[in-house]
Amino acid sequence: MTFVQRSVRERATTRPANDNDSPTEVSSVLDLIPAADDDKVADLVRRTERLAIAVLIAMAILLILAPVAYFALSYGI
Secondary structure, rough: OOOOOOOOOHHHHHHHOOOOOOOOOOOOOHHOOOOOHHHHHHHHHHHHHHHHHHHHHHHHHHHHHHHHHHHHHHOOO
């Protein structure tokens, strides 16, 4: 029995669609961020977290007040 090598094209067509071992130059989005800008990235993350917390608090308040306003306007209390 002899070993027949497959061509690169043939290997690419038989590879499963969810192949996680495909060769790429950048393995993660985090690799694109330069290491020298760690302070800027940390500041950006802090500001984003504060904004997300403020949005969540506003959503919670509106979810509580919306039914109250609906019932107050519909029943004329």
